[in-house]
Amino acid sequence: MKITIIGTGYVGLVTGACLAELGNDVFCLDVDQRKVDILNNGGIPIHEPGLEEVVERNRAAGRLQFSTDVAASVAHGDIQFIAVGTPPDEDGSADLQYVLAAARNIGRYMEGFKVVVDKSTVPVGTADRVKAAIADELAQRGKTELSFSVVSNPEFLKEGAAVEDFMRPDRIVIGHDQSPEGLHAQTLMKKLYAPFNRNHERTYWMDVRSAEFTKYAANAMLATRISFMNELANLADKVGADIESVRHGIGSDPRIGHSFLYAGCGYGGSCFPKDVQALERTARDYDQSLLILRAVEQVNDLQKHVLGKKVVARFGEDLAGKHFALWGLAFKPNTDDMREASSRVLIGELVRRGATVAVYDPVAMKEASRVLQLDFADDAALLQRIRFGTSPMDTLQDADALAIVTEWKAFRSPDFERVKATLKNPVIFDGRNLFDPQLMADSGIEYYGIGRSLLARGQ
Numbered sequence: 001m002k003i004t005i006i007g008t009g010y011v012g013l014v015t016g017a018c019l020a021e022l023g024n025d026v027f028c029l030d031v032d033q034r035k036v037d038i039l040n041n042g043g044i045p046i047h048e049p050g051l052e053e054v055v056e057r058n059r060a061a062g063r064l065q066f067s068t069d070v071a072a073s074v075a076h077g078d079i080q081f082i083a084v085g086t087p088p089d090e091d092g093s094a095d096l097q098y099v100l101a102a103a104r105n106i107g108r109y110m111e112g113f114k115v116v117v118d119k120s121t122v123p124v125g126t127a128d129r130v131k132a133a134i135a136d137e138l139a140q141r142g143k144t145e146l147s148f149s150v151v152s153n154p155e156f157l158k159e160g161a162a163v164e165d166f167m168r169p170d171r172i173v174i175g176h177d178q179s180p181e182g183l184h185a186q187t188l189m190k191k192l193y194a195p196f197n198r199n200h201e202r203t204y205w206m207d208v209r210s211a212e213f214t215k216y217a218a219n220a221m222l223a224t225r226i227s228f229m230n231e232l233a234n235l236a237d238k239v240g241a242d243i244e245s246v247r248h249g250i251g252s253d254p255r256i257g258h259s260f261l262y263a264g265c266g267y268g269g270s271c272f273p274k275d276v277q278a279l280e281r282t283a284r285d286y287d288q289s290l291l292i293l294r295a296v297e298q299v300n301d302l303q304k305h306v307l308g309k310k311v312v313a314r315f316g317e318d319l320a321g322k323h324f325a326l327w328g329l330a331f332k333p334n335t336d337d338m339r340e341a342s343s344r345v346l347i348g349e350l351v352r353r354g355a356t357v358a359v360y361d362p363v364a365m366k367e368a369s370r371v372l373q374l375d376f377a378d379d380a381a382l383l384q385r386i387r388f389g390t391s392p393m394d395t396l397q398d399a400d401a402l403a404i405v406t407e408w409k410a411f412r413s414p415d416f417e418r419v420k421a422t423l424k425n426p427v428i429f430d431g432r433n434l435f436d437p438q439l440m441a442d443s444g445i446e447y448y449g450i451g452r453s454l455l456a457r458g459q
């Protein structure tokens, strides 16, 4: 099938590459000439495991092309995926300017029937606005006889496992209407997704608004589980319980399940923070408040300070003259994405209190350097307090303590004797609960996890 993907970011590039891998003829459009140049020169603008190979293979086979040519992109695909960003506006709502610009472009150039698929995460009712934008452009061209259908097909992939998630989806949610165009769109979407599930056992067909809502409901539920566990972990620290034991204890109930119950130093990324906010904003537009989600957001904002608080409790408010090692910068492992990463909050807190830090991340160093320059644009002196290390061990030199923010595999089994010998004080603040507190105690390391009180072990 001939497919156009509008927006070649995380979602657009993965969607385009994976659909090309299944034999489709895919045209990826982006307004960012730099991105398109990188892709056309055999590079890849993001770090995503396995993606480069899929892109390269399909580009070489002529099934995947990248361009900034809007007219050609509209002419190419019978199905036009909109996968542009929907960042938060100042009031927390999703900023739809990129989605609507993409829609207008389709209306401006289309010459035959198109299925327009909203893959971006968009508030309930956006499909109607996309439809109106396209219809408006067609009216301006005097081409109202041209027909199209707008379908909602939200994406559930996770960064760091995006190719795998796209190729082996738990579910495919498709919202369409019951008009003749909507039913034709359903037929085309069925054909497109047939290789993922021949009998469509994983596809959930629904109306457009429910599909749009499903995406926010999923992210809000996942964020809720995390904030719930984080709040309990903070209490576990006080009452002397171990949140890891509690996690196993509750996760074994199939009604609860084991996934997404890891306490830590807060959730980050481009989606949970913005989607929780956007759903709250939608509720407000309808004079309803989502009390739970407001709490989820507040708990997360506080949780990003939890490591900083533990550092202050151990070393005091004034950290001048103190030096810390920090492992992990990206918001999660296997990505270089720094959006809303907890590391940024901790680094800010340490350097503002006068400390210096040496940081290391297996893949996010370049992106971190770019982002931290923006974070400290108003106070370049603070930026001088950050050193980018060459390895995890390198950061430990002269450090008073180690803080871990991202659970990269490479951090899971360090040589603890060496860690202890290199640090000035054998102190670890572990924001992702990588280590066993008992093992740490036995190794003579002063260990601060999240909700892993040693009291629980009678220490």
Ligand SMILES: NC(=O)C1=CN([C@@H]2O[C@H](COP(=O)(O)OP(=O)(O)OC[C@H]3O[C@@H](n4cnc5c(N)ncnc54)[C@H](O)[C@@H]3O)[C@@H](O)[C@H]2O)C=CC1
Pocket (backbone or CB within 6 Å): 006, 007, 008, 009, 010, 011, 012, 029, 030, 031, 032, 035, 083, 084, 085, 086, 098, 101, 102, 119, 120, 121, 122, 155, 156, 157, 158, 159, 270, 271
């Ligand atoms: N990143 C993720 O893991 C996931 C993201 N989503 C959602 O997917 C959407 C896209 O997210 P990302 O891929 O992360 O964003 P991104 O920021 O990585 O990529 C968006 C791309 O769209 C391009 N763009 C903007 N306006 C354009 C236009 N008019 N025409 C062509 N290209 C245009 C930008 O230059 C950029 O390259 C968002 O709504 C997000 O919430 C959904 C599931 C997972």
Ligand SMILES: O=C(O)[C@H]1O[C@H](OP(=O)(O)OP(=O)(O)OC[C@H]2O[C@@H](n3ccc(=O)[nH]c3=O)[C@H](O)[C@@H]2O)[C@H](O)[C@@H](O)[C@@H]1O
Pocket (backbone or CB within 6 Å): 121, 155, 156, 157, 158, 159, 160, 219, 222, 226, 259, 260, 261, 262, 263, 264, 265, 266, 267, 268, 269, 270, 271, 272, 331, 332
């Ligand atoms: O809409 C989106 O963009 C995507 O958002 C999340 O994916 P992503 O943000 O890539 O990463 P997650 O693995 O969900 O992690 C998000 C954050 O939660 C944190 N987290 C995750 C799980 C957990 O148990 N505890 C926890 O603190 C992670 O450290 C990370 O900071 C969802 O998992 C995807 O299904 C969704 O498609």
